[in-house]
Amino acid sequence: MKRSLWTLFLPVLVVLAVGLYPLLTQQDVHRETSFTLLRAVALAASLNIILGFTGYVSFGHVVFYGLGGYVAFYLVAEKGWPFWSAVLMGGLAAALLAFLIGAGILRLRGAYFALVTIGVNEAMKAFIYNFQPFGGPVGLTMNFAVYKAYGGPRAVLWMTYHWLFVVTLIVVAVSYWIRVSKFGLGLLSIREDEDAAEVMGVRTSWFKTWAFTLSAFFPGLVGAIFFFRNASIEPHDAFPLHVSIESIVMVMLGGQGTVIGPILGSIGYQWMRVFLLTNRLLKNIQLAVAGGLLLLIVLFIPAGLVGWLRRRFPATRRFLL
Amino acid sequence: MNVLLRTENVVKRFGGLVAVNQVSFELYEGEILGLIGPNGAGKTTLFNCINGIYRPEEGRIFFRGTDITGWSPSRLAHMGMARTFQIVRPLAELTVRENVMVGAAFGEKRLPLSQTARVADEVLAFLGLADRADQLAGSLNVAQKKRLELARALASQPRLLLLDEVLAGLNPTEVDEMVETIRRIREQGITILMIEHVMRAIMNLSDRILVLDFGELIAEGTPEEIAQNERVIKAYLGDPKLAQRFALEE
Numbered sequence: 001m002k003r004s005l006w007t008l009f010l011p012v013l014v015v016l017a018v019g020l021y022p023l024l025t026q027q028d029v030h031r032e033t034s035f036t037l038l039r040a041v042a043l044a045a046s047l048n049i050i051l052g053f054t055g056y057v058s059f060g061h062v063v064f065y066g067l068g069g070y071v072a073f074y075l076v077a078e079k080g081w082p083f084w085s086a087v088l089m090g091g092l093a094a095a096l097l098a099f100l101i102g103a104g105i106l107r108l109r110g111a112y113f114a115l116v117t118i119g120v121n122e123a124m125k126a127f128i129y130n131f132q133p134f135g136g137p138v139g140l141t142m143n144f145a146v147y148k149a150y151g152g153p154r155a156v157l158w159m160t161y162h163w164l165f166v167v168t169l170i171v172v173a174v175s176y177w178i179r180v181s182k183f184g185l186g187l188l189s190i191r192e193d194e195d196a197a198e199v200m201g202v203r204t205s206w207f208k209t210w211a212f213t214l215s216a217f218f219p220g221l222v223g224a225i226f227f228f229r230n231a232s233i234e235p236h237d238a239f240p241l242h243v244s245i246e247s248i249v250m251v252m253l254g255g256q257g258t259v260i261g262p263i264l265g266s267i268g269y270q271w272m273r274v275f276l277l278t279n280r281l282l283k284n285i286q287l288a289v290a291g292g293l294l295l296l297i298v299l300f301i302p303a304g305l306v307g308w309l310r311r312r313f314p315a316t317r318r319f320l321l
Numbered sequence: 322m323n324v325l326l327r328t329e330n331v332v333k334r335f336g337g338l339v340a341v342n343q344v345s346f347e348l349y350e351g352e353i354l355g356l357i358g359p360n361g362a363g364k365t366t367l368f369n370c371i372n373g374i375y376r377p378e379e380g381r382i383f384f385r386g387t388d389i390t391g392w393s394p395s396r397l398a399h400m401g402m403a404r405t406f407q408i409v410r411p412l413a414e415l416t417v418r419e420n421v422m423v424g425a426a427f428g429e430k431r432l433p434l435s436q437t438a439r440v441a442d443e444v445l446a447f448l449g450l451a452d453r454a455d456q457l458a459g460s461l462n463v464a465q466k467k468r469l470e471l472a473r474a475l476a477s478q479p480r481l482l483l484l485d486e487v488l489a490g491l492n493p494t495e496v497d498e499m500v501e502t503i504r505r506i507r508e509q510g511i512t513i514l515m516i517e518h519v520m521r522a523i524m525n526l527s528d529r530i531l532v533l534d535f536g537e538l539i540a541e542g543t544p545e546e547i548a549q550n551e552r553v554i555k556a557y558l559g560d561p562k563l564a565q566r567f568a569l570e571e
Contacts, residue, residue: 182437
């Protein structure tokens with residue numbers, strides 16, 4: 001079956017639509033909405049590399065977001081590095097952590113791997129709590145003078161938005177590349193049957209480690225961008241486990257292992273979240289609803305929305321990937 | 322004749338159980354070597370040692386003249402070794418074509434992805450699965466899954482093909498088709514080591530046969546020699562003289 005170029009255009013168009021809207025209206029409120037959406041898309045799409053393509057449930061994936069945030073924040077606020085190089089270092093720090101622990105923990109399968117990734121996140125939180133250069137339990141705050149170099153706080157809000165927009169587009173492009181590349185075929189074969197993949201010549205440990213590293217790099221960038229504009233960072237905000245869980249829900253809702261699934265899943269989930277948070281009755285049980293949703297997805301549409309469409313209507317496979 | 326694969330006193334234990342005990346044999350290029358034996362004789366364990374899934378406790382294994390003892394399965398695949406599994410292991414959520422592309426992309430040739438689809442389609446046509454190419458592998462029936470296992474292995478254009486009971490679970494017509502297919506694979510110059518329980522087929526196909534019983538190699542020879550071998554008959558049927566003795570006692 002010939003794959004239509006829509007498999008690439010559709011995801012890119014969705015992200016462009018979300019990302020360009022505030023640039024056209026120049027409204028702060030639209031920018032903040034799109035920032036939240038793009039952040040969710042970028043986190044879900046990068047989690048999908050290890051979760052959806054490779055089949056490893058990284059439950060504590062937010063650790064890479066927090067670490068990237070801390071490293072970049074420290075370099076900008078304490079060491080006076082330029083923003084762009086600090087963001088890059090945040091991503092690289094997250095990738096390095098994934099590379100180093102990946103070789104060890106990716107030997108574990110199923111629930112054991114998931115549990116260990118939670119442990120890694122909690123351990124990192126505890127470490128930062130006691131790590132004085134990063135401010136320990138109090139965290140770090142940005143001197144507003146730093147923002148002057150970028151044209152003041154308002155300009156920083158727009159600049160970081162542009163950065164996130166570009167990073168999100170890159171994540172989507174990388175997702176697409178993985179899905180249609182030989183590297184991706186290796187990952188998918190690991191997801192389906194790791195032992196059979198190894199016998200067919202896929203160097204599984206090498207593939208898994210690089211998939212994990214790649215899926216950690218982008219959350220590192222996103223965390224770096226987010227906490228820079230946030231003007232403060234503390235352990236509790238940097239490593240929230242519920243953000244990890246929400247990312248998993250977003251990936252599963254849209255369809256793990258697809259390119260467009262995590263994008264649609266993130267947008268759908270964020271839309272539902274806003275609905276819940278603004279509802280007087282439901283606003284306190286927003287996370288319980290996320291948990292319930294995850295349960296329902298796993299029980300009834302484990303392949304997610306896009307996976308279900310692809311299976312139910314094979315004709316959609318040509319343009320939904 | 323060139324030796325493609327050689328094992329020297331291979332031993333594999335699981336706790337107190339010696340699953341493979343001091344097995345030594347040679348496999349020549351271009352031949353079909355059958356591996357038979359009662360259930361639990363250690364045939365699949367021996368396969369797993371050759372193919373790198375298990376590391377033998379003792380002994381050496383040589384493939385293409387290189388000592389490969391303890392190498393990983395993927396490294397052996399890169400050297401031109403391919404296998405099928407007794408219990409089929411399709412990559413269920415991938416299409417049949419994608420399954421075969423994995424074999425082609427990561428075998429010895431390590432073809433670029435652009436070429437693997439073409440190789441996959443050729444192999445699928447050879448095995449009569451061409452019209453299933455776009456179907457998900459999980460949706461195939463057992464006979465088709467068996468052929469898919471073979472297709473994945475063949476797509477890597479291997480030098481040595483390890484077949485673990487590819488005939489099991491097939492009906493007589495399907496068995497005949499598969500036997501013909503295996504013959505044609507050998508004609509392409511691929512050396513085959515096969516485990517099989519379907520005697521008619523293995524006796525027909527094999528140039529030589531090895532017999533394992535309780536982990537030990539009890540016989541080796543041409544199909545005719547094996548069929549006459551007393552230890553083999555005993556291993557399969559029990560003592561052949563037992564019936565006579567019972568008759569005499571009565």
